[in-house]
Amino acid sequence: MPDKPHRRIPAGLLIFLLLVFGSCATRSVPPTPHGVVAFIPPEEDTLLSRYAPAFVVEEPEKRYNLVGTPTAEAGEDGKEEIRVDPWRATVYTETRRFDTDGGTWTNLVYRVHFQETPGGLLPYYLGKGKNVGLIVVVTLDRNGQPVLYTTVHTCGCYLAFVPTTFLADAARPHGWPKDRQTVHSENLPAVIDIKGSPDAYRLMVLLRDATHRVRNMWVEPKHALVNYRRIPTEVAPLAALETLPVKTGETTSFYETSGPRNGYVKGSHKSRERLLMSWWAFDWRVGEDKKLGTSRLDGILFYTSLKPWAREKSDMRDFPTFLRYWGWNL
Template sequence: MNRFRWSGRNFLTWLAVIVWAFLWQGCAHHLTLPDTPQTIYVAGEWPEDRVRQQAPVFMAYDYTDTNNRIGRPAIGGEGKDDDEVWIDTDHPAVYVMRRTFTTARATYTNLIYRVHFPRVPYFHLTAGNNVGLMVVVTLDEANRTVLVTTVHTCGCYKAFIPTDYLPADALPEGWDVNQRQSVYGEELPSRLAFTGVENPALLIHLRPEVHRVMDVEVVSADQLQGEAFLPLAMEVDAMDALDRLPSGDGTATSFYYAQGWRKGHVKGTIKPLEMMFMSLISLDLFVGSDKIYADPAIWDNPFYTSLKPWRRDDSDMWDFARFLDYWGWRL
């Protein structure tokens, strides 16, 4: 009688099957979406008009589930431990940063918008607390939007969407602007049309539970004033405010671990399933954990977007010109 023999090949095969199953269930599985009206999050007042005008509008499906709501990171408070970091969905907020970068072609401005949600529930691959999403709006020297980049604050699920203001020779080789692109199970546009849209607004559709970007549109801001939408204002704050969360005793603490192995990661954001299935191939025990977007020379925590350990520096979004070049863009 033949006996089953366990081998390294068997192990890798079953590991691949399990990872694929979680990826499908946690990332590409499409839930039934509710009908309108839909809750949308819009940026509130901010001293710099361009930052507010370019801010994306986030459409939250299944708003009745608090996990699908945008909130403000907080520490302690009623019913919480003094050092517990959590997301206060009664006070939605978006955090912004402005950075410039230069390529051989031109100098560009990035407007970076960061939001956070309470959690992704089990048994999604990305299950964990205090999860976040970033939207990077890249402007050319004429202050026109040429590229939109979305990424979770773990560096996962990055997506690039050029606009009709980006020259064709800046696209990656083989990029088809007429076909929607597949991004880890989501079908996103391959180009956004700003031309001819009066008072354009960038509308980001968020898939419930996993907070994946499931569609991006350019619409007239006037269209979002209709009865089909329920707008909620997000307080706008500088991104470095996340390093100074006010606590009840009048002091401030960081949203991120300031030292040790988890330096630069969001507090309370361990992703056990990603750690179990993805840490070996990425050589990163905290793969999938949300993190700071900051200079890796200071925080020792690059915002890498490739699972290849030898490509962490090339795929780090902090050096945006290098990051774009690594992924084939020719801005």
């Protein structure tokens, strides 16, 4: 039987796809730690400190790849200017609890921000914009063991789940792979195997150059962290983002507090996503970074699915409903 002819992809479409995605789903392995830059929060005797992830960045010589600290200043015209200082790293944290039919769970929330996702044409980054961020949620069971890692950009984009071996197979979505998974063109572990006490390990999150996409995740024995080039990293409550100090002695919020952008990160405008996606996603502000509220009554809709009919069910503020929508049975 003759082979079926391959369908030809128009050259223009091929070029467009290469520009937009700019990377392929190649298998990613943890980098050799010696000399690798990692933002590692200090070790303290708290639950949030014990399970805080370390952020490993590609090409740290580029300022926009560095975990930064949101700051507020007065611009040349006297108007408020919110930016992310790349020379000072802060991880913003919070503990949240939720209940499901399977019991009571604890979410440890870790939020970081970067100066920007750069523009340019080659490569073409769809998410070009300022003050972009990433959230890592570590879900603990009633025994305090990490069962699920959830990562998402602060726009609600590029959602990824990685369970651990502490989570029963029955709690995973039907057909969940056992080795690797492809998530938005990135190759991630399908399961992280934690042997022995989880306290002996640190979750490592490798971030891709420029886009800050999660490229890989693994756990590293804490005694091996000395092999990384450790960048001093502060820790602050998530609520501190709503009280950024200004020189006048007053404070201001990292998020807009009124008007049509209420709840969105100040200075976060995604012109490319608006042009190419808003008309079919039915969201004029698609891709803009925002606050992750504690409930449906706090902040704005933090949807994680582009399907207009799935906005409410994929809202991360309601974590039990969010998990059920994505097939998890905790």
